[in-house]
Amino acid sequence: MESPVKGHEVPRPNTRDRIVEAADFLFYQTGFEHTSFAEIAAIVGVSRGNFYHHFKTKDEILTAVIDLRLNKTRAMLRDWQAEGQGPAERIGCFIQILITNQSKIVLHGCPVGTLVSELAKLDHAAHDHANALFTLFRDWLHEQFVQLGRKEDADVLAMRLLAQSQGVASLASAFRDAEFIKAEVQQMRAWLQSVTPAA
Amino acid sequence: MESPVKGHEVPRPNTRDRIVEAADFLFYQTGFEHTSFAEIAAIVGVSRGNFYHHFKTKDEILTAVIDLRLNKTRAMLRDWQAEGQGPAERIGCFIQILITNQSKIVLHGCPVGTLVSELAKLDHAAHDHANALFTLFRDWLHEQFVQLGRKEDADVLAMRLLAQSQGVASLASAFRDAEFIKAEVQQMRAWLQSVTPAA
DNA sequence: GTCTATACGAGGATAGAC
DNA sequence: GTCTATCCTCGTATAGAC
Numbered sequence: 153m154e155s156p157v158k159g160h161e162v163p164r165p166n167t168r169d170r171i172v173e174a175a176d177f178l179f180y181q182t183g184f185e186h187t188s189f190a191e192i193a194a195i196v197g198v199s200r201g202n203f204y205h206h207f208k209t210k211d212e213i214l215t216a217v218i219d220l221r222l223n224k225t226r227a228m229l230r231d232w233q234a235e236g237q238g239p240a241e242r243i244g245c246f247i248q249i250l251i252t253n254q255s256k257i258v259l260h261g262c263p264v265g266t267l268v269s270e271l272a273k274l275d276h277a278a279h280d281h282a283n284a285l286f287t288l289f290r291d292w293l294h295e296q297f298v299q300l301g302r303k304e305d306a307d308v309l310a311m312r313l314l315a316q317s318q319g320v321a322s323l324a325s326a327f328r329d330a331e332f333i334k335a336e337v338q339q340m341r342a343w344l345q346s347v348t349p350a351a
Numbered sequence: 352m353e354s355p356v357k358g359h360e361v362p363r364p365n366t367r368d369r370i371v372e373a374a375d376f377l378f379y380q381t382g383f384e385h386t387s388f389a390e391i392a393a394i395v396g397v398s399r400g401n402f403y404h405h406f407k408t409k410d411e412i413l414t415a416v417i418d419l420r421l422n423k424t425r426a427m428l429r430d431w432q433a434e435g436q437g438p439a440e441r442i443g444c445f446i447q448i449l450i451t452n453q454s455k456i457v458l459h460g461c462p463v464g465t466l467v468s469e470l471a472k473l474d475h476a477a478h479d480h481a482n483a484l485f486t487l488f489r490d491w492l493h494e495q496f497v498q499l500g501r502k503e504d505a506d507v508l509a510m511r512l513l514a515q516s517q518g519v520a521s522l523a524s525a526f527r528d529a530e531f532i533k534a535e536v537q538q539m540r541a542w543l544q545s546v547t548p549a550a
Numbered sequence: 551g552t553c554t555a556t557a558c559g560a561g562g563a564t565a566g567a568c
Numbered sequence: 569g570t571c572t573a574t575c576c577t578c579g580t581a582t583a584g585a586c
Contacts, residue, residue, distance in 0.1 A: 272458075
């Protein structure tokens with residue numbers, strides 16, 4: 153897709169991208185600080201020294217990981233938008249990711265929430281960059297609630313839904329309880345109904 | 352208070368307790384893994400080497416910190432219980448801590464949620480021990496909802512309130528927004544009203 | 551119980567050959 | 569672009585004197 157050469161070349165992902173992918177995976181699974189270069193190198197299959205050719209510092213890798221997640225998230229929101237359904241169905245897509253990712257969430261929490269939380273504790277400069285992930289969802293949900301006819305309190309509803317999903321992910325992980333996710337998703341769908349103005 | 356000698360001795364806290372207090376503070380502010388012995392030693396005012404006399408490993412300090420938090424939490428719940436009011440007022444006390452601790456929450460999130468989340472990522476043996484903090488609140492809230500007349504779904508309501516508070520803390524910290532806490536606490540109080548059976 | 555000194559390993563980062 | 573070798577710092581942990 154992003155291969156610079158057109159034609160019949162096999163689009164083998166380059167080392168840089170593979171480093172970012174591996175870091176993305178490990179940062180989610182074991183946290184940013186706890187992930188070492190050695191672990192990333194082991195997954196990618198290159199030597200430690202090598203990838204200083206691609207990134208000068210660990211923070212640069214973090215920046216690349218956040219950018220990757222931002223791009224993936226934008227693409228996902230665009231897809232939901234393109235499915236040609238109404239705002240209620242699109243908000244339903246957002247709620248559904250709790251179900252889709254439930255096993256990962258039980259093990260490692262929400263990828264966005266746990267990263268932002270860790271960076272806040274570290275007082276890390278990239279905190280705001282990471283929080284742009286939340287802002288992406290917040291603005292998108294805001295727009296959906298506007299289209300749903302809740303112009304006045306669209307941001308309040310967007311933040312409330314975001315908070316609910318964070319709380320559910322947090323407790324599901326703490327108690328290792330996937331059933332809790334299912335039950336609360338039911339409740340969130342009912343809530344969505346209740347805030348949808350009658351046609 | 353816990354001084355072994357009775358009488359006129361000044362109840363100076365011993366070094367061990369001061370280490371645990373300092374660790375408790377730092378684990379909350381900057382996270383368990385990111386906190387170094389040097390930082391704890393700097394606060395307590397003892398040399399690094401010294402407090403291996405009190406704790407053999409960092410994990411032992413963590414255990415002591417969790418026990419401290421468990422005891423403090425039990426005492427707090429007991430106090431709420433002792434104030435002689437009804438279950439609705441007691442649940443209101445729980446909601447109120449979001450307001451009381453709002454400035455800390457904005458900076459460092461919920462002390463329970465962020466610790467449990469970090470230990471989950473580290474796949475740390477103390478995860479379950481830390482999660483006992485959540486269980487303390489869960490069981491206590493459960494009991495309050497039973498007394499409120501919601502025996503059938505007491506645990507569901509307890510978990511929902513716990514999840515809400517986690518979500519609010521998470522987003523308030525991410526967006527550095529204390530006003531969000533205030534607004535959502537209003538909403539949580541209204542919700543509590545709505546689940547309280549009419550007398 | 552408190553201190554100094556030190557061992558030991560891990561992790562981030564660099565230099566330079568291929 | 570990739571590798572090996574190496575440096576440096578920091579953090580945990582230990583030994584032993586006072």
